[in-house]
Amino acid sequence: MKILFSPSETKSYIVENGHINVKSFCCQSLFDKRIEVINRYQRILDSKNMENLKKMFGIKDEKKCLELCNIDIKSASTCKSIKRYTGVAYEYLNYQTLSKKKQNYIDENLIIFSNLFGPIQAKDSIPIYKLKQGSSLEGFKTENFYKEFFSEKLDDMLRDEFTIDLRAEFYEKFYKIPYPHITLKFIKNGKVVSHWAKAYRGIILRNLAINNINSLKDFKNMEVENLALEEIIEQRLKTQIIYNIVS
Numbered sequence: 001m002k003i004l005f006s007p008s009e010t011k012s013y014i015v016e017n018g019h020i021n022v023k024s025f026c027c028q029s030l031f032d033k034r035i036e037v038i039n040r041y042q043r044i045l046d047s048k049n050m051e052n053l054k055k056m057f058g059i060k061d062e063k064k065c066l067e068l069c070n071i072d073i074k075s076a077s078t079c080k081s082i083k084r085y086t087g088v089a090y091e092y093l094n095y096q097t098l099s100k101k102k103q104n105y106i107d108e109n110l111i112i113f114s115n116l117f118g119p120i121q122a123k124d125s126i127p128i129y130k131l132k133q134g135s136s137l138e139g140f141k142t143e144n145f146y147k148e149f150f151s152e153k154l155d156d157m158l159r160d161e162f163t164i165d166l167r168a169e170f171y172e173k174f175y176k177i178p179y180p181h182i183t184l185k186f187i188k189n190g191k192v193v194s195h196w197a198k199a200y201r202g203i204i205l206r207n208l209a210i211n212n213i214n215s216l217k218d219f220k221n222m223e224v225e226n227l228a229l230e231e232i233i234e235q236r237l238k239t240q241i242i243y244n245i246v247s
Helices: 028-047 050-057 063-068 088-093 101-111 142-158 168-173 196-208 214-221
Strands: 002-005 111-116 118-121 164-165 181-188 229-235 238-245
Touching: 002 196, 028 050, 028 063, 028 118, 028 142, 050 063, 088 196, 101 111, 101 196, 101 214, 111 142, 118 142, 142 168, 181 196
Parallel strands: 002 111, 002 164, 164 181, 181 238
Antiparallel strands: 111 118, 229 238
């Protein structure tokens, strides 16, 4: 079982572990590639060029920009990535309230596509950082870099796995799944929703863990409160399941 997920713009300041090292991440043989991206990011932080920082962070508050650029990414303390992200999807997942067994399901099966660190598991340790979705590192597009160097490793990780892709569309740029997989769409009153899609991705993820889902059969039989199956669209590799939000 593997579940692909998006990161979030908002993050916690939790400190649990030491600085990043090769053991902080999955795909350890590619640690040097992650460091290439981290070094590019750190150089922009160190430059303290306010206009560049505002673009990269996607914020206008100069005080906040200075606070963020004073973080040394390679020496900063870390926590599990699943605890670092705090956006809508993660709020509805509510990881901290799951039992240890169900947290372990998330830790082992969830792959998050970080703008800065690339594909990471929920249990991987990362520091606080800020990189707005779609921003480049002075023209360097991390999504292209990670797609080029990490796709083969991800192919190995997903081979023979039941895979559900819960990523927002932008994060598909990091990796194209070459195997059969499931995607979800949420509609309300006949229209595709955005904010509630984030919430229900988190709700779906929580239900996957609670029900220990590991197969397509189990997934199709899983009931989620306030969601009604609307349609299943079969394509060559992708099966799109459309849910109607009924509340």
